[in-house]
Amino acid sequence: MNISVRLEGKAKVIAEYNGMEIVTDQPQPVGEGSAPTPFDLFLASLATCAGIFVKSFCDQRGIDTSGIRIEQSMEFDRVKHLISKIKIDIKLPATFPVKYKDAVINAAALCAVKRHLADPPVIETIASIQE
Numbered sequence: 566m567n568i569s570v571r572l573e574g575k576a577k578v579i580a581e582y583n584g585m586e587i588v589t590d591q592p593q594p595v596g597e598g599s600a601p602t603p604f605d606l607f608l609a610s611l612a613t614c615a616g617i618f619v620k621s622f623c624d625q626r627g628i629d630t631s632g633i634r635i636e637q638s639m640e641f642d643r644v645k646h647l648i649s650k651i652k653i654d655i656k657l658p659a660t661f662p663v664k665y666k667d668a669v670i671n672a673a674a675l676c677a678v679k680r681h682l683a684d685p686p687v688i689e690t691i692a693s694i695q696e
């Protein structure tokens with residue numbers, strides 16, 4: 566898997582991956598505020614990854630997903646200037662089968678983004694001069 570990134574405009578950075586473009590920007594005045602920041606996408610990837618696992622779990626059991634919502638909240642450590650806790654709350658409608666409540670939590674926990682945070686890869690950054 567390869568991702569190619571190009572830099573455009575004030576603070577716009579665009580990733581090209583698998584025939585798609587993922588546009589990021591920074592808020593004004595640094596950027597134009599025209600797209601999510603890379604960190605916003607990172608946070609959204611956690612919630613949406615959990616969502617796809619919840620959807621798959623429900624689809625496999627014929628459970629209607631139209632009333633299910635996922636809300637993600639974060640706690641910020643002001644000393645470290647980092648998020649210290651992320652809470653993913655799966656909001657289930659009253660019609661959701663209670664017997665599957667714990668199982669749907671377990672399904673969301675299978676998210677690949679979450680699993681990579683639990684066992685992070687080595688990230689190597691290099692620079693090369695193009696000829």
